Amino acid sequence: MKIGIPRGLLYYYYFPLWKTFYENLGFKIILSPETNKSILDLGVKTCVDEACLPVKVFHGHVEYLKDKVDFLFIPRHTSLSYGEFTCPKLCGLPEMIINSITKLPKVIKPDFNLHGKNINIDKTIKEMIEPLNINIKQARLAFFNGLEQIRIHKEKVFKEFHFKYHSKRLLVLSHPYTLYDSFINMNLLKKLENMGYLVITIDNIEDIKINYYAGKLPKKMFWTFGRQLIGSGLYGIAEKEKIGIDGIIYLSSFACGLDSIIADYIERQIRRRNNIPFIQLIIDEHTGEAGLNTRIEAFTEMMERRKLYDSNFSSYGKCIYRS
Numbered sequence: 001m002k003i004g005i006p007r008g009l010l011y012y013y014y015f016p017l018w019k020t021f022y023e024n025l026g027f028k029i030i031l032s033p034e035t036n037k038s039i040l041d042l043g044v045k046t047c048v049d050e051a052c053l054p055v056k057v058f059h060g061h062v063e064y065l066k067d068k069v070d071f072l073f074i075p076r077h078t079s080l081s082y083g084e085f086t087c088p089k090l091c092g093l094p095e096m097i098i099n100s101i102t103k104l105p106k107v108i109k110p111d112f113n114l115h116g117k118n119i120n121i122d123k124t125i126k127e128m129i130e131p132l133n134i135n136i137k138q139a140r141l142a143f144f145n146g147l148e149q150i151r152i153h154k155e156k157v158f159k160e161f162h163f164k165y166h167s168k169r170l171l172v173l174s175h176p177y178t179l180y181d182s183f184i185n186m187n188l189l190k191k192l193e194n195m196g197y198l199v200i201t202i203d204n205i206e207d208i209k210i211n212y213y214a215g216k217l218p219k220k221m222f223w224t225f226g227r228q229l230i231g232s233g234l235y236g237i238a239e240k241e242k243i244g245i246d247g248i249i250y251l252s253s254f255a256c257g258l259d260s261i262i263a264d265y266i267e268r269q270i271r272r273r274n275n276i277p278f279i280q281l282i283i284d285e286h287t288g289e290a291g292l293n294t295r296i297e298a299f300t301e302m303m304e305r306r307k308l309y310d311s312n313f314s315s316y317g318k319c320i321y322r323s
């Protein structure tokens, strides 16, 4: 029996859990390929126009997989953390797909909901095996094996990053599915790496720092990614020397509701302090890279110059070079 997993959205965080779970139970996982132009085109064709780019891309992955598998795994991530929610598009993802794409195989749509005090993991596990005729005890064991795989994966990523030393650093703020899908982000991370930068993301910053700075908002941020992005951004602004970053790039998707608030908030904070170069890059389904390349080049060049000539930096266009 084959279970199809679309390579999109929270695949970038939870795939080790899903893969271990179904493979431990004897199923074959069919993963859609890395995002490419034809997957994007399929997504644009099937998804509603108003959706953001990562959701459109997810539709493309589903369309690619639907005739190749017996079941499709489309999780609903209502909440990733106590007292918080995800974006409404992640909460309603299975319904979006079911109502936009025809001739789907049976859809497995468990709800991952860590919002309340009494989390019902058993309910989620049952939903993960609902159409599969599997013993719940076996499924529980497979689920906890999957959680262990996530822990190992996170630890590896954390260690690999924190042992790296680099003199040129940049903070790149973005949602994981935009950050780690190199087709969606037009290979931004690789481009920055080739320019000699070490890229820091929300996943490389300790929770304690993120929560401390996100806690400075007058009201609790109730979106998990919102908290992580705000916390990381404010941390970058306040402790830029300690972290050693030269600038901040906010990479957002056109039509993302969260980013329209968060990126603007971070930009205003930076304008008030005027202490770190910042750029917001907005991507959509257009695939021409020239616009993005030009902006990155201009931004990094400006950062380099500012680093060299900061004490003689004119805000009104006078020559920045020392006489």
Ligand code: SF4
Pocket (backbone or CB within 6 Å): 052, 053, 054, 055, 087, 088, 089, 090, 175, 225, 253, 255, 256, 257, 258, 259
């Ligand atoms: S948070 Fe933004 S980018 Fe992510 S699914 Fe929601 S609208 Fe799309």
